[in-house]
Amino acid sequence: MRGADGVTDEGVPAQSGTGAEGSVTGVVRRRWGVALGGVLPARFFEPGWAYEERVERRCPVCEGELHALRRPYESQGRVYRYAALVCPGCPTAFSLADLGVKTYDQLTAASSAAVSVRWGPARVVPGSA
Known part of the structure; x- marks a missing residue:
């Protein structure tokens, strides 16, 4: 249940779910404290x-973990969205350029194409050599 201060009974900031929530610093403060x-x-x-x-x-x-916050803006009659990537653990925020990409799609494509490499002894499967 949400109290008058916008915080749930469990002490977790309630999410409005209404779209525009404020500045990056404000959203981070409310969402992760x-x-x-x-x-x-x-x-x-x-x-x-x-x-x-x-x-x-x-x-x-x-x-x-990184979390995406977005904000719409208009340029030359078209609507685009800025992206802020937030790590609540540090806590630090990054722009797309800080992460070496130009578009949000490049960020998500790079993420889905990333391969997890585990270091350690190689596993040999019998009959594969």
Whole structure:
């Protein structure tokens, strides 16, 4: 149950689910109860950001989970969406450029194409050599 302060009985910030939720710093504070560190792009302080999803890419600082926040903007009559990638573990936020990609689709494609390599002794399957 949600209290008047927007926090559930379990102490977890309630999610509005209504789209625009505020600045990146505000969404992160409400969703995970942490304050972002480091220098952030000015647009991260503008209103209109909303949580979108967890992405498969890991945080380059701590290897924690990254979560996508998006904000729409219009340019030359077309609507686009900025992306902020947030690691609540550090807590740090990144732009797409910080992660070496130009578009959100490149980020999600790179994530789904990534191969997990495990280090350790090789496993030999009988009859395969």
